[in-house]
Each structure stands twice: as structure tokens, then as C-alpha cells.
Amino acid sequence: xxxxxxxxxxxxxxxxxxxxxxxxxxxxxxxxxxxxxxxxxxxxxxxxxxxxxxxxxxxxxxxxxxxxxxxxxxxxxxxxxxxxxxxxxxxxxxxxxxxxxxxxxxxxxxxxxxxxxxxxxxxxxxxxxxxxxxxxxxxxxxxxxxxxxxxxxxxxxxxxxxxxxxxxxxxxxxxxxxxxxxxxxxxxxxxxxx
Amino acid sequence: xxxxxxxxxxxxxxxxxxxxxxxxxxxxxxxxxxxxxxxxxxxxxxxxxxxxxxxxxxxxxxxxxxxxxxxxxxxxxxxxxxxxxxxxxxxxxxxxxxxxxxxxxxxxxxxxxxxxxxxxxxxxxxxxxxxxxxxxxxxxxxxxxxxxxxxxxxxxxxxxxxxxxxxxxxxxxxxxxxxxxxxxxxxxxxxxxxxxxxxxxxxxxxxxxxxxxxxxxxxxxxxxxxxxxxxxxxxxxxxxxxxxxxxxxxxxxxxxxxxxxxxxxxxxxxxxxxxxxxxxxxxxxxxxxxxxxxxxxxxxxxxxxxxxxxxxxxxxxxxxxxxxxxxxxxxxxxxxxxxxxxxxxxxxxxxxxxxxxxxxxxxxxxxxxxxx
Numbered sequence: 285x286x287x288x289x290x291x292x293x294x295x296x297x298x299x300x301x302x303x304x305x306x307x308x309x310x311x312x313x314x315x316x317x318x319x320x321x322x323x324x325x326x327x328x329x330x331x332x333x334x335x336x337x338x339x340x341x342x343x344x345x346x347x348x349x350x351x352x353x354x355x356x357x358x359x360x361x362x363x364x365x366x367x368x369x370x371x372x373x374x375x376x377x378x379x380x381x382x383x384x385x386x387x388x389x390x391x392x393x394x395x396x397x398x399x400x401x402x403x404x405x406x407x408x409x410x411x412x413x414x415x416x417x418x419x420x421x422x423x424x425x426x427x428x429x430x431x432x433x434x435x436x437x438x439x440x441x442x443x444x445x446x447x448x449x450x451x452x453x454x455x456x457x458x459x460x461x462x463x464x465x466x467x468x469x470x471x472x473x474x475x476x477x478x
Numbered sequence: 479x480x481x482x483x484x485x486x487x488x489x490x491x492x493x494x495x496x497x498x499x500x501x502x503x504x505x506x507x508x509x510x511x512x513x514x515x516x517x518x519x520x521x522x523x524x525x526x527x528x529x530x531x532x533x534x535x536x537x538x539x540x541x542x543x544x545x546x547x548x549x550x551x552x553x554x555x556x557x558x559x560x561x562x563x564x565x566x567x568x569x570x571x572x573x574x575x576x577x578x579x580x581x582x583x584x585x586x587x588x589x590x591x592x593x594x595x596x597x598x599x600x601x602x603x604x605x606x607x608x609x610x611x612x613x614x615x616x617x618x619x620x621x622x623x624x625x626x627x628x629x630x631x632x633x634x635x636x637x638x639x640x641x642x643x644x645x646x647x648x649x650x651x652x653x654x655x656x657x658x659x660x661x662x663x664x665x666x667x668x669x670x671x672x673x674x675x676x677x678x679x680x681x682x683x684x685x686x687x688x689x690x691x692x693x694x695x696x697x698x699x700x701x702x703x704x705x706x707x708x709x710x711x712x713x714x715x716x717x718x719x720x721x722x723x724x725x726x727x728x729x730x731x732x733x734x735x736x737x738x739x740x741x742x743x744x745x746x747x748x749x750x751x752x753x754x755x756x757x758x759x760x761x762x763x764x765x766x767x768x769x770x771x772x773x774x775x776x777x778x779x780x781x782x783x784x785x786x787x788x789x790x791x792x793x794x795x796x797x798x799x800x801x802x803x804x805x806x807x808x809x810x811x812x813x814x815x816x817x818x819x820x821x822x823x824x825x826x827x828x829x830x831x832x833x834x835x836x837x838x839x840x841x842x843x844x845x846x847x848x849x850x
Contacts, residue, residue, distance in 0.1 A: 288573025291626065295569035298625040299562040299587070302618055306594045310554070313602040340603075428605035462603040475602070478551050 314477040316461040320453030326381045327448045340430040352418040355387045365411040404458030426460045523578030530582035534589025541593045560590035581630045588619045612642040632676040639663045647693040684738045704749035711742035736782045744796040747771040755807045801825045
């Protein structure tokens, strides 16, 4: 029976470890939502055929394509990108939407000013860094928006007519967390903390 | 099976009472019965496992539907409750001699862990790829397998690792590098399988590594992968045939290592043959590979065919494949359709004669041994 008791205890510990791990992820995300710096980004029209996949829509942003010229710290002997992180500095525009100003591979050398914010992304290997018009396509972990089943179609149709936005919360290290889907001035889906 | 073991246990108690055996013997006998009972799969435990897998799939699909009638915090709480109840309840049941249902509950709990990862991704709109979610899920399941010493959970984590390999290997956008990390997963899970006494997981891992190598060939230079595979397989085969007991004590595959080695050997040679088929008219590489393959098949049947029916049939399959590929590569251009049918008939005839003759020779002494 001792073996049985030990088995039950290890099962209990295991369950607590797994639940603790999941709660830790939730707590981290909720902390970004609660404390993060708020930023509004315009969603770019995505090819409608790609828009709906299952129960989420795919989002494209202005910062989903960063001109290589905007990237400040590319070594002169570098011809294509490594698998690397990228920091993009955003500045608030007159229309309340934020626009990219500069980008760095790795870490940003300076702190963002009060009306600026840094967003952390990831660049895959092999993007051309030498072309005149070359752009790289980082992803930021915010390229999906999950919707309740069946509501994707209406939003997809509206998005083709007028611009939509995404309100983000940015953690100190630039990790982005989607806060709300915005239609002009109207907030469509606001995310609760939990 | 349970009927048999309970009958034996009753017998042991009777023998003990009658003074035929002493208490120590009775104890070790009933422990042996118990140990072997766990290995056998009863119909009931298979049904329980199928029910668990269906239940797990239901959890995952329910989460994917993103049904907003239930607040998501309630959904999270429900999944956490399934994790806790599944692991602990399963452990209680297993401790009380309901091993099959206990293991099934553990599978449900592991599925709920995966479902929670999906749900959290949905709650916070995380667009990280499915592959990394699978890694987290697989790691959690492997941890559960270690903590609970569970064979089905080990199988489940191998299955999740395979799903990851599949997802990465067939990533047509090829945003990611080739999933070499699978080898690390395979090694870790192989080590885990000794602790969890999961022979089935070891078999599955070996087959998965072969699948990994096949994928690797599509991305890399064929011969660099295939030739080492052939050599290593041949060495493993030799080791497992000439020193079966020590080798099986290490790998604990129930004496089936020769089967895997032969499969690896044939897969490696098939890769080489496909690679060299185009050059077969002016280079001898294809012919050499074919000769090696045929010689290997014959050697395998002669050396290990008697012990293993499975190995013989794998050898026949390999033989049929060799006949087909040699025919296609060397003769195809010279014969028309009628000739193809004729050739196919002749080849199948040869195959049938070989199988019948070998089976007769292999069976003869066995049958005598059984009657003697």
C-alpha cells in the first residue's frame, strides 16, 4: 500500500506542476495586459482567402514588413538575415495609430522615449538584406485573432471596407499581447485579463 | 486474463495451505503473476484506452470550437480540474488494482494538459506555431510518464513527438530548419521507456527514427544518410543475432531488434537504389546495392529466420520490393505492357516458390520440436 500512496502523491505533485506551469503562462500574459504600454496598430488588408482559417483571422500589420533600410545595425558584410530577434521602435502618429521608426536586430541600444514604444519580434533565417527595396517580415506573436465560432465572416467582410485596428499591450522587454480588436472608434472585442 | 491470474492466485493460496510451497515461494509466484499480468493487454484495457483517447480528442475539439457560452475562466478551471482529477484519480484506481482504468484516466489528464495549452493560446491570441505547443505538450506528457511510471503515457509522448516531427518535416513553407531536435527527443524518450518499462514505446521510437531518416534523405545528400544507416543496421543485426541475450538485456526489445535492424537495412538500401537508379545504365552502383540487398535478405533469413516469423515476412516483403525495383530499373525499357504482365507473373511465381520453400524448411524442425 506504500507504493500506492507514493503513486498518488506523485500524481498530485505532477498535476500541481502542470497546473502551476499553465497558470504561470496565464499570469504572465495577464500581467502584460494589466501593466503593459498601450499601442494602437493599423491592420493591413490581408488577402481575403487567407483571412479565415478555422476560428481565427490572420492579421497583417504595417510592421509585418520592415524595410531593410529602417534596420539600423546590419553589419556591412551581412547578406541575409540570421534566425534572430528584432526590436522595432514605434512612435505615435497624429491619427493615434503607431508607426515604426527604427529597428534593430537583437536589442535596442537606447531606451524608448515617452511617446515611443519597443515591440519585440522574430526574424527567420534567409531574408535578403542587400536589395534596394528589400523588406524583412518579422512576426510578433500577434498575427492571429481568435473569434467565437461563426463570427469571422462578418468581420472579414467589414475589414475589406474600412480600416480596423488592434490595440496591444507591450511588456517592458517588448513582448506584445493583443488587447482589443478595434473598428474605427468602436472596440469590438476587448480581452479580459483572464 | 484477469480470470487466469485470479485463478492462479487462488491456486497459490491453496498450495501454500497444503504445504506444497513455502510463503516466500508463494510471494514470488504471485508477484510474477502480477508482473506478467500488467504486460498482457486485455480486451477491457484496450477499450478503456480507446475511450480515453476519444475523450481526450473531445476535450481538444471542444476547446478549438472556442464556444463562448461558457466563460473562458470556467473553461480553464474545468480543464485544470480534469488534469488534477485525472492524474490523482488514476493513481488511486491504479493503486486499488484497476490499472487499466487508472492508465486511461492519466491519458485523459495528459490530453487536458494539451487542451489547456491550446486554450491559453486562444485566450491571449498567441500566434506562436503549433509545433512549439506540441513540444510543450510532449514535454509535459513525458514528465507525467516519468512521475507515474506509465507505459501508455510514454507511448503518448512518443506519439506527440512524432506529430511534431511530421508537422516540421512537412512544413512546406520551410520557415523552420530541419527538425534535428527529434533525435534528442528520441534519445530522451528511449531512456524514459526503460524507467517506465515500456517496450512498445521503444519499438515505436525505433520506427520513428527510421521515419526521421527517410525525411532527412529528402532534404540532404542521400548517400551520406543511407550508407551509415545500412552499415549500422547490419552491425546491429549481427550483434543481436550472434549475442542475442546480452544485446536484449541492454535494449530490452523482446528479441525483436533483428526485425528493426533488417527494416533499417532495407530502407537504407532502398534509398541508395532510388538515388542511383538513373545512373544504372553506366554505373555499377545500383547493381552493387541490389546485390547487397538480396544477399542481406538471404543472410537475414538464414541467420535469424527460424526464430522469428515476423522477420521472415519482412524479408519476403523486402525480396518482393527488390524484385520489383530491379525489374523496373533494368528491364522496363525493353518490354511492352504484355511483357510487363509476363514478367510480373514470373516474378510473383519466383516469390511464391521462395516463400513456400523457406516456410517449409523453417516450419519442419519447429513442428517436430513442438510434438517431441
